[in-house]
Amino acid sequence: MSVFQNLINKNSKIAVIGQGYVGIPLAIEFAKKLPVIGFEINKEKLETLRQGKDPNQEIYDSEFKNLDIEFTDDERKLDEAVFFIVAVPTPIDKHNHPDLSLLKSASETIARHLKKGDYVVYESTVYPGATEDDCVPILERISNLKYKEDFKVGYSPERINPGDKVHTLTNTIKIVSGCDEESLHEISRVYKLVIEADLHLAETIKTAEAAKIIENTQRDVNIGLMNELSIIFGRLGINTYDVLKAAGTKWNFLNFHPGLVGGHCIGVDPYYLAYKAQELKYHPQIINSGRFVNDSMGSYIAKQVVKRMLNNGIKLPGARVIIFGVTFKENVADIRNSKTFDIVNELNEYGITIEITDPFANPDEIKNEYSIQLNKNPLINPRNYQFDAAIISVAHDEYRIYCEDDFKKILQPNALIADIKGIYRKKITGFNYWSL
Numbered sequence: 001m002s003v004f005q006n007l008i009n010k011n012s013k014i015a016v017i018g019q020g021y022v023g024i025p026l027a028i029e030f031a032k033k034l035p036v037i038g039f040e041i042n043k044e045k046l047e048t049l050r051q052g053k054d055p056n057q058e059i060y061d062s063e064f065k066n067l068d069i070e071f072t073d074d075e076r077k078l079d080e081a082v083f084f085i086v087a088v089p090t091p092i093d094k095h096n097h098p099d100l101s102l103l104k105s106a107s108e109t110i111a112r113h114l115k116k117g118d119y120v121v122y123e124s125t126v127y128p129g130a131t132e133d134d135c136v137p138i139l140e141r142i143s144n145l146k147y148k149e150d151f152k153v154g155y156s157p158e159r160i161n162p163g164d165k166v167h168t169l170t171n172t173i174k175i176v177s178g179c180d181e182e183s184l185h186e187i188s189r190v191y192k193l194v195i196e197a198d199l200h201l202a203e204t205i206k207t208a209e210a211a212k213i214i215e216n217t218q219r220d221v222n223i224g225l226m227n228e229l230s231i232i233f234g235r236l237g238i239n240t241y242d243v244l245k246a247a248g249t250k251w252n253f254l255n256f257h258p259g260l261v262g263g264h265c266i267g268v269d270p271y272y273l274a275y276k277a278q279e280l281k282y283h284p285q286i287i288n289s290g291r292f293v294n295d296s297m298g299s300y301i302a303k304q305v306v307k308r309m310l311n312n313g314i315k316l317p318g319a320r321v322i323i324f325g326v327t328f329k330e331n332v333a334d335i336r337n338s339k340t341f342d343i344v345n346e347l348n349e350y351g352i353t354i355e356i357t358d359p360f361a362n363p364d365e366i367k368n369e370y371s372i373q374l375n376k377n378p379l380i381n382p383r384n385y386q387f388d389a390a391i392i393s394v395a396h397d398e399y400r401i402y403c404e405d406d407f408k409k410i411l412q413p414n415a416l417i418a419d420i421k422g423i424y425r426k427k428i429t430g431f432n433y434w435s436l
């Protein structure tokens, strides 16, 4: 009997390895139809999931009701699975090189429970070739099974966009690939159980891996261009957002904006592609330029803030700055690789005291990782601080409704408002205003 048949007959299970932004929605969708094992090594996350809550606050509690799912860190349960989906992190190390350690360790875990006829589909973002060159040998070595003969492998990149309630897992076209015709067919049938949108069947696993990595690389390079333009326009004394609004009236002008590029996708994936290119003796100029510009923006913004504060007669050691927004993008709780901390670190070097506020970020996480106490509601000002500058680094919806009077409650009259995303453009007249 095929894997698909076994699954829909509920004779065996799907195991989703890694319960995070990608793994949880996948596990939940499958668990509406099939028995699922949500395998996760982080005990704290497991506890939250078992209580029917999403640790990332992306999924409503009601979605956890009536599911056929077991959240576990007990490896032995994986013996019951025939279809494994891997959704563990693929970060970069301190040299910006791919760190495949978690992916390899997840492959080792699966390999210890892999049986003849099983399927393993990778969803983690990787450079082209990683699935078959780095993961399959681990599966073969530990399981003592032969690739393509005893077990099959596929790759299906994830397009989930945290904070986005419009483009969801089920309504977004999903790329799938397999190691041969049979596996492509079988993997497609399994994903079709939960994906309402079309599936795109990629020619090879490498093609599917490359497709994912260029989606984010393209965004990174384009945002890098916008950031570079903002530096040029800053010197010209014109507002980048005004220029983009004007240029955007042309039918084929692309809709990108300047800003901080953090997180674990756009700011990370191009390094995976660059690494692979370099291994093949090609030194990618455009990809690396995007990374260079975007990685420099925190420091650039901090320097602009310092320059403007000094010009406004604000004495720097001892000045106080409040930063609005610390998550890596708007309306999410995720602080991984947040570039706001680049601004914090640079400003600290000038002896400036920083306060951070964010409606989504978890205060304990910020405290543990950066030793900074998060102020949840900045406009309630119990210590009566009058800040010398406000930097709005993330365009959370909640911030869009603030007006000048709100800032008056917490800012000195000669303070600077540095509006990185340009959301208060033309709305601030009483303070020194700057945006990218």
Ligand SMILES: NC(=O)c1ccc[n+]([C@@H]2O[C@H](COP(=O)([O-])OP(=O)(O)OC[C@H]3O[C@@H](n4cnc5c(N)ncnc54)[C@H](O)[C@@H]3O)[C@@H](O)[C@H]2O)c1
Binding pocket: 017, 018, 019, 020, 021, 022, 023, 039, 040, 041, 042, 045, 087, 088, 089, 090, 102, 105, 106, 109, 123, 124, 125, 126, 158, 159, 160, 161, 162, 264, 265
């Ligand atoms: N978050 C996104 O928006 C997004 C979108 C597309 C692709 N991706 C890619 O998907 C992958 C997962 O990203 P994420 O954001 O879901 O990560 P995440 O950190 O939210 O979740 C991954 C989970 O895997 C767990 N884990 C790590 N090693 C494990 C192991 N050996 N066994 C079981 N669990 C393990 C971690 O504890 C964590 O809870 C990455 O490659 C990422 O680049 C992410």
